[in-house]
Amino acid sequence: MPTQPLPIARVNVGMMVVDAAGDQVGTVSAVQMPGTDVHPDTVAGVAEALMASGYLRIDGSGALSNDVYVSGEQIAGSVEGEPGVVNLHAGRADLHRATD
Numbered sequence: 001m002p003t004q005p006l007p008i009a010r011v012n013v014g015m016m017v018v019d020a021a022g023d024q025v026g027t028v029s030a031v032q033m034p035g036t037d038v039h040p041d042t043v044a045g046v047a048e049a050l051m052a053s054g055y056l057r058i059d060g061s062g063a064l065s066n067d068v069y070v071s072g073e074q075i076a077g078s079v080e081g082e083p084g085v086v087n088l089h090a091g092r093a094d095l096h097r098a099t100d
Contacts, residue, residue: 007075008054015084016072017058019092025068026059028086030057033072038065042067050096056086057098067098 008031017025032038034054040047046069054072073091 002023003055004018006034006054006072006076007036008056010070010078011056011075011079011086012084014055015078015086017056017086017088019090019095020076021091025092025095026060026070027083028056029059029067032056040096042069045094058095065100068095069096069098072097 011028011031013028013031015028017028019025032051032055034052036051036054036085037049040050040055040057042050050069050071056070058068058070060066061069074088074094076087076089078087079085
């Protein structure tokens, strides 16, 4: 029986990200698959968990927004298009802020 690819495998740089409430979070600037050795710019502990599950770096939208990281487990799915859309299970407050 064929298995479905992980939702993160269908995400590309440039896709728009929408949180669980339907609010735009920003645009995907990087995609790292689960088990990556690429360390995200966030606090210790969170960074290792993101590396294990895979993650997206999101360029935040809005005047006061910061870049954030989305864990592979927070991705509900994606829709292809121009630009494509990534839908999250999580709200904006549940995302991990970048420290740089």
